[in-house]
Every structure is written in C-alpha cells, then in structure tokens.
Amino acid sequence: MTSVKLQPVPPLGPAIPKTPQAALALLLDEGVTWGDASLWLPALPEKSVDLFFTSPPYADQRAYSRIHPDRYVEWFLPFARAMYEATTDTGSMVINIKQRVAKDGPLKGQRHPYVFQLVLALQNMGWRWVEEYVWQKPNAIPGRFGPRTKDSFEHVFHFARGTKPYFDLNAIRVPYKTTPEEIERRKLDTNGRRSTAAGFGRDRVQTYSYGGADPGNVIPVSQTYNQHKGVAHTAPMPEGLAEFFVKAMTPVGGVVIDPFAGSGTTAVVARRLARRAGGLELHEEFAALAQERIALTTLDQAVS
Structure with missing residues (x-):
C-alpha cells in the first residue's frame, strides 16, 4: 500500500479552464x-x-x-x-x-x-x-x-x-424479507386495504409487485x-x-x-x-x- 505524506498545498493548483464547459469537461x-x-x-x-x-x-x-x-x-x-x-x-x-x-x-x-x-x-x-x-x-x-x-x-x-x-x-x-409463499398469497388478495380503529390502513395489494422492498x-x-x-x-x-x-x-x-x-x-x-x-x-x-x-x-x- 502506498504511503502518503501530505505536503503544503499550493494556493491555486492547476489552472482552471477559461470556459465553464471546458472546466466541467476536464473534471x-x-x-x-x-x-x-x-x-x-x-x-x-x-x-x-x-x-x-x-x-x-x-x-x-x-x-x-x-x-x-x-x-x-x-x-x-x-x-x-x-x-x-x-x-x-x-x-x-x-x-x-x-x-x-x-x-x-x-x-x-x-x-x-x-x-x-x-x-x-x-x-x-x-x-x-x-x-x-x-x-x-x-x-x-x-x-x-x-x-x-x-x-x-x-x-x-x-x-x-x-x-x-x-x-x-x-x-x-432490496429483497423482500417475507417468504415466497406469503408473497404469492398476498398477490391473490384483491382487497388489501383494511379498516382500523384509526381509519383505513394502507393498500397492501401492490406491496409485492415491485420486485423488491423499499x-x-x-x-x-x-x-x-x-x-x-x-x-x-x-x-x-x-x-x-x-x-x-x-x-x-x-x-x-x-x-x-x-x-x-x-x-x-x-x-x-x-x-x-x-x-x-x-x-x-x-x-x-x-x-x-x-x-x-x-x-x-x-x-x-x-x-x-
């Protein structure tokens, strides 16, 4: 592995190109x-x-x-x-x-x-x-x-x-954490939204249709x-x-x-x-x- 010993930094370094596009192109x-x-x-x-x-x-x-x-x-x-x-x-x-x-x-x-x-x-x-x-x-x-x-x-x-x-x-x-069997079961659920005491819960029908989890x-x-x-x-x-x-x-x-x-x-x-x-x-x-x-x-x- 190369060892680096930092030296004092020059105030400017290499010259910056005169046009913005040229500066970006160089980077x-x-x-x-x-x-x-x-x-x-x-x-x-x-x-x-x-x-x-x-x-x-x-x-x-x-x-x-x-x-x-x-x-x-x-x-x-x-x-x-x-x-x-x-x-x-x-x-x-x-x-x-x-x-x-x-x-x-x-x-x-x-x-x-x-x-x-x-x-x-x-x-x-x-x-x-x-x-x-x-x-x-x-x-x-x-x-x-x-x-x-x-x-x-x-x-x-x-x-x-x-x-x-x-x-x-x-x-x-990222990969889903649930089992393949549970994923297939959820796909058959056409009413994924469930009522709760606080109101309607989120719709879970599409949960496993994206190929991976959030x-x-x-x-x-x-x-x-x-x-x-x-x-x-x-x-x-x-x-x-x-x-x-x-x-x-x-x-x-x-x-x-x-x-x-x-x-x-x-x-x-x-x-x-x-x-x-x-x-x-x-x-x-x-x-x-x-x-x-x-x-x-x-x-x-x-x-x-």
Whole structure:
C-alpha cells in the first residue's frame, strides 16, 4: 500500500479552464482533479450537475483539514452556494457528515450542534431538505472517550434544488424479507386495504409487485479501513454508500461531482454505474492516487 505524506498545498493548483464547459469537461475526463473546490465550483456551468455527492472534511478531525466546529457553517456555505448554482433543476446535493464532541469552549465534552446548524443554514440558502439518511456502520471502531458508546452511524443529508428531484426508488430496492409463499398469497388478495380503529390502513395489494422492498432511510454499509488498491487516504468512503445514492438520484449518463473527492470513491462507483463522474481533491498526493485507482478500476472492467 502506498504511503502518503501530505505536503503544503499550493494556493491555486492547476489552472482552471477559461470556459465553464471546458472546466466541467476536464473534471469528467480526469475523474479526480487536483484543485481547490472553492475556486473550481464557481467555474462550472450553471445547472450542469445532476448530483453533488460528497463527504466534506468533518469538523476538527483530520490533520489535513482542521475546521473548528464553531466556524464550520461559515466555511461550508460558499461551497454550497456554488453547488446550488451548478445543480440542475432536478438535481441534488448529498452530504455525508458526522457530529463531533467539542474539545474546547463552553460546549467542551458535549456534542457540538454544527451539523444541524449547517442543515438550517442550507435551507435558508434555498436548498430543499428532502431527507435525512443514517449510514449504519456494523463494524464501527469503539471510541476512546466516555460517557458514551461508540459512534456506529453517520448522517447523510439529501438536499434538492427544485421541487421535483430525480429519484429512482426501483434502482435501490432490496429483497423482500417475507417468504415466497406469503408473497404469492398476498398477490391473490384483491382487497388489501383494511379498516382500523384509526381509519383505513394502507393498500397492501401492490406491496409485492415491485420486485423488491423499499430499503428505508437506514443504510447498513461496513466501514472501509484503507483497503482500496493503492489508496492510503485516512478516511476512505465505502463504495456501497456512494452506490446507493448514485443509483437513486441520477439517471444513467448523468453527471456526478464530488468536490471533496479524497480517495476517489464517488468517481469510481459512478463510472462503474455508467454515469459521467468527476471530482476535486485539494491535496495533490491524494488526487494522484485517486486517478491511479480510477485507472485500475477501468482496466479491471475492460479485462472482465
């Protein structure tokens, strides 16, 4: 596994193409581009991206990006504004983010509310808060500090630009948990709606006609611990998490951008699913490793 030692980040990185279409084309061509998202996102064409899917640096956590929770909202909002302008009318922004325990200040030792402050600020900006998902981590590592149990979940917030965002529930359906015999019995029931003391219940006639069940908004995906080929990023995103949202919120051929690309998971998964994908990574070393990973994945697909 390649070891990465981060170097000081240049203020600009590679030059941004002069036209918005050229800027987007470069991101989609490279997969992950070394660059500052605060400079690149405003350079993208208006209403050109179907999905911004990202896990931005969490507050006051990683050595490569120390952002105090007290100023996290102020730090993130310029990125959010630029993403809003670049999102299609049916497009979405999905953010995976984790709460923190305050290390100092009046909230020291408590959960800091910066995650929820960010949600409210994004709503005030004009983003429509569609849903909150829970990424449930079956293999979460125990924490070091009490009085609390280990963090075994993270938030994933879905925001949309317009009132009718693209969403394909059929693409993410899961196997039914009931028996095949019960499914066949239900298909014979022509009066699936049952009266209850509270009124009419839901119609169950169509429950098993979709080929799979609604997965719900709790997504169990095991955490990844630097297991990707050639990736030594300290916070790699598991592919299963990206796959869920790319499938649900973009059509085949749609444009997916990750402004905090890290190890390149979003681009790898989206390309595998026949989407056009690109990303931005502030640190040149991580961007280079992500490009290598994308190349290896493309080669594996070609061979198979």
